[in-house]
């Protein structure tokens with residue numbers, strides 16, 4: 001255990017035994033689950049607030065839950081677990097608000113083909129998750145020859161007609177966050193990072209990095225307001241982008257699009273044409289073990305769909321999975337901010353089949369990296385979803401005892417040594 005949160009902090013607070021106050025490592029672990037889940041919830045709530053979506057009960061809960069983790073307030077594991085699941089419940093509200101904010105501001109998403117690569121001329125790359133920043137930047141570029149490209153988790157911006165039809169939005173460039181250093185060095189124009197996940201830039205390109213609001217990096221320029229004039233000037237002053245050989249991808253299978261297809265999908269399940277739905281996504285990262293998710297996706301049967309979201313999609317989308325019922329087998333549902341959609345699809349499918357989510361032919365294999373993923377996992381657990389596989393490593397803040405509780409209550413699983421064996425176990429073979 002490592003705790004240093006109060007004045008009584010002594011070596012005992014950073015040992016295997018209980019701290020001076022009596023807090024033990026399992027209580028510490030549960031408090032950290034609450035805290036890290038709250039960080040994810042706060043991120044979603046903050047993104048939603050920028051779109052005018054708020055909820056008083058959710059905001060009050062954040063205060064209450066933070067208070068519960070103060071010194072000498074709560075030493076009771078069972079009530080802390082209850083609180084962690086409440087973080088998940090309120091996170092569902094936050095994600096719902098964010099989804100509503102996006103669709104109200106940018107319109108109902110629809111599937112579309114995205115051009116990936118750069119065109120000759122001045123260009124700006126925008127990364128992170130904040131679509132309001134993207135809309136503001138596009139508007140400020142209107143009437144200029146400066147093109148804007150999405151990067152990483154900004155890819156799903158193209159599913160919104162009001163964004164993709166903007167004359168200055170030229171396409172997408174680049175993959176998940178861990179590739180930023182090579183991709184930003186390669187992109188000759190300015191880069192705007194709007195939220196997590198930004199890496200500390202290499203000095204060779206740091207002077208081209210701009211960040212918005214509370215996102216900030218050494219060597220970069222932080223923009224406290226939505227005025228992007230300095231970025232546009234930088235795009236005109238830096239070396240123009242080179243024309244690259246373009247490729248294309250398909251995005252836009254937002255939950256509303258899938259629900260429009262629900263009658264066809266339900267009939268196909270009943271007729272045995274669809275064997276299973278896999279949700280494979282979440283956060284990508286640099287560890288070697290993340291190839292597990294590419295292997296898993298490759299092994300899914302041809303009569304199954306793979307729903308993906310988050311930058312974990314970049315781990316699995318290089319493969320051609322073919323089509324099923326005239327749709328791509330790999331359906332890109334959006335950002336990690338669109339995780340609400342995967343939950344909606346599961347809940348609506350369960351309603352259509354008059355069963356529980358755990359009775360559906362549905363397997364969730366989630367890669368995690370940061371704290372939005374923690375809050376999404378808590379949301380799934382709060383809804384009673386069982387048998388989720390997470391990886392590539394267990395969270396370091398979850399003690400073996402607490403993990404055992406999560407395993408016995410929710411059948412929470414860890415990615416194993418073999419994706420093939422795990423897939424067989426998940427589908428009951």
Ligand code: SF4
Nearest residue numbers: 003006008013019021
């Ligand atoms: S809260 Fe408890 S464990 Fe943490 S520093 Fe204070 S006395 Fe030690």
Ligand code: SF4
Nearest residue numbers: 197282283310311336
């Ligand atoms: S999915 Fe997770 S790791 Fe990837 S950019 Fe979003 S928050 Fe970061």
